[in-house]
Amino acid sequence: MDADVLVVGAGPTGLMLANQLVRRGVRTLIVDRHDGPATQTRALGVQARTLEIYQHLGIVERAIELGRKATGVNLWASGRRAGRVPFGDAGLGLSPYPYLLILGQDDNERLLGDALRKQGLAVQWNTELVGLSQEPDRAVARVKQPDGSVREVTVGWIAGCDGARSAVRELNGIAFRGAAYEHVFFVADTQMTGPMVKDEVNVYLWPEGFHLFFPMRGADHWRLVGILPPELRGREDVSLDDVIPSIREEAGSGLAFQGCSWFSTYRIHHRRAERFRRGRSFVLGDAAHIHSPVGAQGMNTGLQDAYNLGWKLALVVSGRAEEGLLDTYEEERVPVAQRLLRTTDQAFAFVVSDSRLVGVVRTRILPKLLAFVMAWKSIQRLAFRTISQIGIRYRESSLAVTLPGVPAEAPRAGDRFPWLRLKRSPDGAVEDLYERLDDRCFTLLVVGQPAPPGEPPGAGDLLRVEVVSSDPANDRELARAGIPRPSFYLVRPDGYVALCGTRLDGGSLSEYFSERLRLGAARRGEGESRA
Numbered sequence: 363m364d365a366d367v368l369v370v371g372a373g374p375t376g377l378m379l380a381n382q383l384v385r386r387g388v389r390t391l392i393v394d395r396h397d398g399p400a401t402q403t404r405a406l407g408v409q410a411r412t413l414e415i416y417q418h419l420g421i422v423e424r425a426i427e428l429g430r431k432a433t434g435v436n437l438w439a440s441g442r443r444a445g446r447v448p449f450g451d452a453g454l455g456l457s458p459y460p461y462l463l464i465l466g467q468d469d470n471e472r473l474l475g476d477a478l479r480k481q482g483l484a485v486q487w488n489t490e491l492v493g494l495s496q497e498p499d500r501a502v503a504r505v506k507q508p509d510g511s512v513r514e515v516t517v518g519w520i521a522g523c524d525g526a527r528s529a530v531r532e533l534n535g536i537a538f539r540g541a542a543y544e545h546v547f548f549v550a551d552t553q554m555t556g557p558m559v560k561d562e563v564n565v566y567l568w569p570e571g572f573h574l575f576f577p578m579r580g581a582d583h584w585r586l587v588g589i590l591p592p593e594l595r596g597r598e599d600v601s602l603d604d605v606i607p608s609i610r611e612e613a614g615s616g617l618a619f620q621g622c623s624w625f626s627t628y629r630i631h632h633r634r635a636e637r638f639r640r641g642r643s644f645v646l647g648d649a650a651h652i653h654s655p656v657g658a659q660g661m662n663t664g665l666q667d668a669y670n671l672g673w674k675l676a677l678v679v680s681g682r683a684e685e686g687l688l689d690t691y692e693e694e695r696v697p698v699a700q701r702l703l704r705t706t707d708q709a710f711a712f713v714v715s716d717s718r719l720v721g722v723v724r725t726r727i728l729p730k731l732l733a734f735v736m737a738w739k740s741i742q743r744l745a746f747r748t749i750s751q752i753g754i755r756y757r758e759s760s761l762a763v764t765l766p767g768v769p770a771e772a773p774r775a776g777d778r779f780p781w782l783r784l785k786r787s788p789d790g791a792v793e794d795l796y797e798r799l800d801d802r803c804f805t806l807l808v809v810g811q812p813a814p815p816g817e818p819p820g821a822g823d824l825l826r827v828e829v830v831s832s833d834p835a836n837d838r839e840l841a842r843a844g845i846p847r848p849s850f851y852l853v854r855p856d857g858y859v860a861l862c863g864t865r866l867d868g869g870s871l872s873e874y875f876s877e878r879l880r881l882g883a884a885r886r887g888e889g890e891s892r893a
């Protein structure tokens with residue numbers, strides 16, 4: 363075998379997956395048909411859940427340094443500022459990163475690429491997947507090399523992180539169902555001044571659509587996103603100059619454009635791969651789902667796909683778990699993609715609807731209504747949970763087991779384990795639990811009862827045990843998250859609750875590891891690699 367896993371595509375999804383595999387000791391190759399990293403900003407919003415993963419990768423400080431926190435969204439209609447939705451620290455207490463970070467896709471890719479290089483793996487650029495075949499125990503990829511020759515690469519698994527036109531998806535005959543919207547978007551990175559509120563997102567709503575202005579790094583640097591006026595739709599040679607009149611018409615004549623470093627138009631599709639795995643191939647990111655950019659979910663969803671699959675592949679490749687574990691990638695991530703397509707489709711239909719009535723709602727009622735309801739803390743938090751992706755959960759997954767006795771309001775199996783700040787010992791300092799979790803292992807959190815004697819059976823060095831010490835500050839924090847005493851939570855490497863219950867007994871743990879995770883069935887490499 364040339365490698366355990368071939369990652370096809372070095373966009374954000376492929377770079378994240380390669381990082382997750384390499385740091386778990388998996389022999390990985392990553393190829394991309396482009397001649398180097400992308401220089402276009404494309405996606406802009408980095409969600410809290412992504413920053414939580416960046417923390418484990420050691421790149422979160424740099425991301426925050428390079429990006430800008432989105433503090434608020436200003437809604438404009440008929441040339442006037444009609445409302446402001448405070449965005450600031452809407453998720454305070456819910457995540458160490460309670461905000462949306464504005465950081466271009468190119469910066470994200472650079473950080474992920476640097477992290478990968480530090481671990482000793484470089485992307486093979488100018489290298490394109492052109493064919494593949496699968497055997498029961500291996501896959502053979504045909505890749506076109508920079509000199510034009512085609513080489514065969516034998517690997518255990520192929521991860522298609524190769525974007526909307528995925529070769530991995532097509533070579534596997536996986537249908538990509540959905541359709542294109544009739545609207546064409548434009549994006550422009552501009553140098554401009556105008557009435558926009560500085561350092562905040564500005565949304566201009568108008569009867570036929572909208573324009574978004576995102577503040578970017580650097581003085582007077584704005585990313586503009588909008589819909590092409592219908593009369594420009596069929597044209598190939600559209601430039602910023604062509605859309606400026608319509609922007610001025612809606613956003614006011616006070617805009618002054620000094621420059622434009624990137625202008626692009628693109629047609630949006632809403633499509634989903636009918637399955638995310640076929641044999642030894644997987645599809646992730648845009649290869650698996652594409653949708654409108656409403657809500658800044660696209661890049662983040664691909665990164666979460668990779669985080670979900672990474673630890674599972676590592677366990678299977680090292681021989682510690684059976685291949686069946688890999689079916690849970692599709693089982694858990696297809697419903698996320700389905701929900702995402704549904705909600706972004708509804709939101710998109712509303713923001714682009716040509717109906718006169720919807721136009722009136724969008725320009726007259728929506729700004730005031732949003733500003734009013736978003737002033738409520740509880741609604742702000744609900745919106746944060748949804749948009750930041752911390753609310754994504756896998757309660758229906760075959761990997762989620764909630765034992766009887768766990769109260770209804772407590773976190774349950776399949777939920778992201780809540781962010782807590784706990785004292786390790788009664789006289790110790792309060793520490794961020796997420797910083798203590800090693801995302802290459804399972805963590806057993808034991809509350810209000812002693813740890814099981816000896817090594818808990820079934821997982822060997824894959825399991826770390828943390829006993830939450832009894833302390834009034836810890837009790838308050840646990841109560842805030844609805845965690846009962848006594849209880850125990852087995853947290854997966856990707857931060858989701860695998861198993862939870864009240865009284866801890868070794869039997870339910872070992873049963874979970876052998877029956878659900880199917881650990882130990884194929885123990886070839888025990889001790890060689892971590893999850």
Ligand SMILES: Cc1cc2nc3c(=O)[nH]c(=O)nc-3n(C[C@H](O)[C@H](O)[C@H](O)COP(=O)(O)OP(=O)(O)OC[C@H]3O[C@@H](n4cnc5c(N)ncnc54)[C@H](O)[C@@H]3O)c2cc1C
Nearest residue numbers: 371373374375394395404405490491524525647648660661
């Ligand atoms: C103009 C534009 C603006 C956008 N704006 C936003 C936004 O504001 N917010 C948002 O959330 N999303 C936005 N998106 C979408 C966002 O960019 C994607 O969701 C994100 O890039 C998906 O990442 P990915 O790694 O899955 O795929 P990609 O970034 O598409 O990466 C796929 C990689 O695979 C490589 N590849 C393809 N085929 C092969 C092959 N056969 N062999 C080897 N390599 C191959 C490609 O070269 C590419 O580098 C925008 C997209 C576009 C085009």
